[in-house]
Amino acid sequence: MEDNFNPDLRDLISPLPLGRSLFSAGMTAIAFLLTGLALLPLLAILAKILIEGVPHLSWEVFTSLPAPVGSQGEPNGFANAILGTLIMVGIGAVLSIPIGVLTAIYLAEFGKGKPIASILRFMVTILSGVPSIVVGVFAYGVIVLTFKGFSALAGGFALAIVMLPVVTLATEEALKLVPTPQRLASAALGANPLQTTFRIVVATALPGITTGVLLAVARAAGETAPLIFTALFTQNWPEGLLKPAPSLSVLIYNYANSAFVEQNQMAWSASAILVGMVLLFNILSRLVINRRLEK
Amino acid sequence: MTDNLQGESSGDRPPTDFEQIGSEILATGQFDVWVSQGFGWLVAGIAGLTTLLLFWIGWVIFERAQPAIQAFGWGFLTSQEWNIIDLKFGALPYIYGTLVSSAIALILAVPIGLAAALVTSEKFLPPWVRSPLAFVIELIAAIPSVIIGLWGIFVLIPVMQPIQLWLYKNFSQFPLFSTEPFGPGMLVAGVILAIMILPTIAAISRDVLLAVPSDLRTASMALGATRWETIFRVLLPTAVSGVLGAAILGLGRALGETMAVTMVIGNSAQISPSLLNLAYTIPAVLANEFAEALDDLHIGALMYLALILFGLTLAVNVAAVFMVRVLNHGR
Numbered sequence: 001m002e003d004n005f006n007p008d009l010r011d012l013i014s015p016l017p018l019g020r021s022l023f024s025a026g027m028t029a030i031a032f033l034l035t036g037l038a039l040l041p042l043l044a045i046l047a048k049i050l051i052e053g054v055p056h057l058s059w060e061v062f063t064s065l066p067a068p069v070g071s072q073g074e075p076n077g078f079a080n081a082i083l084g085t086l087i088m089v090g091i092g093a094v095l096s097i098p099i100g101v102l103t104a105i106y107l108a109e110f111g112k113g114k115p116i117a118s119i120l121r122f123m124v125t126i127l128s129g130v131p132s133i134v135v136g137v138f139a140y141g142v143i144v145l146t147f148k149g150f151s152a153l154a155g156g157f158a159l160a161i162v163m164l165p166v167v168t169l170a171t172e173e174a175l176k177l178v179p180t181p182q183r184l185a186s187a188a189l190g191a192n193p194l195q196t197t198f199r200i201v202v203a204t205a206l207p208g209i210t211t212g213v214l215l216a217v218a219r220a221a222g223e224t225a226p227l228i229f230t231a232l233f234t235q236n237w238p239e240g241l242l243k244p245a246p247s248l249s250v251l252i253y254n255y256a257n258s259a260f261v262e263q264n265q266m267a268w269s270a271s272a273i274l275v276g277m278v279l280l281f282n283i284l285s286r287l288v289i290n291r292r293l294e295k
Numbered sequence: 296m297t298d299n300l301q302g303e304s305s306g307d308r309p310p311t312d313f314e315q316i317g318s319e320i321l322a323t324g325q326f327d328v329w330v331s332q333g334f335g336w337l338v339a340g341i342a343g344l345t346t347l348l349l350f351w352i353g354w355v356i357f358e359r360a361q362p363a364i365q366a367f368g369w370g371f372l373t374s375q376e377w378n379i380i381d382l383k384f385g386a387l388p389y390i391y392g393t394l395v396s397s398a399i400a401l402i403l404a405v406p407i408g409l410a411a412a413l414v415t416s417e418k419f420l421p422p423w424v425r426s427p428l429a430f431v432i433e434l435i436a437a438i439p440s441v442i443i444g445l446w447g448i449f450v451l452i453p454v455m456q457p458i459q460l461w462l463y464k465n466f467s468q469f470p471l472f473s474t475e476p477f478g479p480g481m482l483v484a485g486v487i488l489a490i491m492i493l494p495t496i497a498a499i500s501r502d503v504l505l506a507v508p509s510d511l512r513t514a515s516m517a518l519g520a521t522r523w524e525t526i527f528r529v530l531l532p533t534a535v536s537g538v539l540g541a542a543i544l545g546l547g548r549a550l551g552e553t554m555a556v557t558m559v560i561g562n563s564a565q566i567s568p569s570l571l572n573l574a575y576t577i578p579a580v581l582a583n584e585f586a587e588a589l590d591d592l593h594i595g596a597l598m599y600l601a602l603i604l605f606g607l608t609l610a611v612n613v614a615a616v617f618m619v620r621v622l623n624h625g626r
Contacts, residue, residue, distance in 0.1 A: 020521055027523040028419065034410035035428075038497065041490045042435045045446045099341055106342035110335050122616065123346040129544075129612035130352065130605065131551020133578040137601040140585060141355040145594075150586070161352075164345065192327045194334045222439025225553035225578065229585035249441050249554075256445045256558060264449070271442045282437045286430065 046275070052265070053272030061269055066235050066251075069260050076262075078270055084152065084238045084245040088231060089220045091156025091241075092163050097213060100167030101202075107168070108175035109197055121172070128165035135161045136226030144230055152238055152245035155231025162223055163216035170212020174205035211285040218281035222274055224249035248274050356602045363595030371599055377564050379584075384596035386603060388564040392481070392574040393604070396556065397549035399485025399570070400492055405542050407489070408496030413526060415497075416504040429501055436494035444558030447487050452478045452559060455486065459571050470568035477561060482570040484560035488552055492545035499544060499619070503537030504530060540618030547611040551604060553578035577604045 015021075064077035103124065111117030139158035144150055178201050186196040202209070224247075232244040233254060248270050255267035363371065367384060374385025414420065415429040459476035466472040476482075507530055515525040531538070561573030562583060577600050588594045 024521045024523045031410040034407045035414040038411045102341040103345040106338035133553040138352045141359045192331045224441040252441045
């Protein structure tokens with residue numbers, strides 16, 4: 001029987017040679033091992049925050065100022081840093097959202113297809129790659145040196161520049177998803193471009209724009225580098241836009257390098273709040289996008 | 296003005312009668328025309344301003360760096376001295392630290408990122424595991440840098456110290472491991488940077504691999520190639536420019552990364568062949584010294600450093616964007 005077999009055909013029904021199957025199995029094992037390695041830091045960071053930070057969160061943390069080191073029994077918290085972060089992210093959002101959305105409207109609606117729009121889009125993409133420390137240096141040069149002092153305004157200005165490309169690029173993506181027939185229908189009913197843009201296009205794209213804004217806010221809230229020499233830090237409540245302001249991220253940086261264990265502890269608590277917020281925003285934005293795709 | 300609205304539809308062909316009638320009807324309200332035109336100019340103007348921001352950043356930093364540029368010229372790039380009291384400034388140790396730590400990060404992150412991209416894009420796992428897995432890997436990009444630095448100080452350095460000691464004990468004849476490890480240092484900074492740029496590399500490589508037409512996979516498998524033979528001989532050669540673009544983009548991130556590196560690199564301005572030694576980077580010295588800089592020349596020198604970093608990351612990012620764009624046009 002066996003001699004009747006064409007040797008070529010035998011090749012086809014015989015199992016894979018040992019060398020090739022070993023290579024395949026080995027590479028699969030290596031790939032999974034490396035992927036596991038990629039997951040390890042995230043899991044380790046989250047676990048450490050859960051163990052060190054979350055158990056120490058209390059009402060005091062959100063309502064009181066940092067207590068002097070070594071003082072026993074005094075309420076110890078970082079309410080001022082939470083407020084400072086909110087103020088500066090707020091300034092950043094107020095400056096960056098309108099400019100970012102209007103820029104995106106130009107890129108996706110008015111300048112669509114024009115070469116100038118693709119050049120502008122390219123510049124915005126490059127702007128998103130500018131290191132945040134360089135943005136901080138710029139804010140220092142523009143605002144700190146001009147007003148001769150570190151201020152919440154300088155910090156907010158720096159955060160606005162960090163947020164701007166995130167808002168712009170996300171909004172443009174969202175606007176591009178709006179079907180052209182909707183624009184035509186609106187124009188056919190006699191709407192002018194302004195009405196079409198805001199009542200139809202922006203309204204339809206609102207979930208996508210919200211996603212972009214959420215991601216930008218999450219990113220700005222965690223930024224430290226542009227704040228350490230623009231807004232600086234203070235142990236007290238923020239006193240005004242032209243005065244130094246505390247922030248959660250700079251508090252983490254200062255307390256991480258502290259020699260006092262209790263301050264290291266506070267750094268982990270602050271991290272728990274910051275990471276909780278960032279992850280919440282990221283997962284929320286992910287859900288918004290998924291809902292859109294399912295429609 | 297209605298031409299803007301019709302965008303694509305009227306771009307290639309002359310407007311039909313209906314469209315012309317439509318635009319005449321629209322044009323009857325003078326106020327409408329005025330508003331529409333004004334709005335068009337407004338968004339164009341704001342888009343232009345957004346773009347000018349990039350030049351404004353470059354100009355402000357260049358302008359403020361003038362005292363140092365005039366005092367030190369190009370010699371700044373090759374000088375090793377950084378003395379705030381004598382106002383002598385040189386950038387070489389910082390440039391060296393920035394480049395070497397980023398290089399370590401790339402060497403570590405590219406294979407791992409590529410493996411993660413393959414596992415989450417090829418059919419090793421069912422689809423309901425693949426996408427969430429990819430999302431989780433990307434999530435690390437969302438963790439603020441300062442928190443990764445905090446973890447670096449309290450978890451990574453203690454974990455890596457025995458490894459560093461082992462490297463020193465067994466391989467100290469190699470210049471790379473020739474100094475006794477302190478804990479923080481160049482190698483730890485490289486590992487931290489690798490962790491931080493890994494999501495970028497994995498996500499872009501994954502997109503690129505997903506964009507490879509499935510016909511190529513099927514054809515290769517039909518010829519009798521195993522999955523890994525297909526990956527090495529068909530998929531990776533097809534995706535190589537995209538993966539390269541991802542790596543360059545990761546490099547751009549690594550060069551400008553500040554907080555985490557500042558917290559684990561040791562902040563000691565020296566040029567040492569040993570990876571176990573302390574080092575310093577441009578972003579780290581900016582983060583550490585700007586708040587206390589008083590003298591114009593000191594501020595100028597820091598601005599000069601920022602200008603170097605700005606130029607470096609700009610060049611790298613432009614290269615990466617073109618790399619990815621070339622790839623998109625090829626498809």
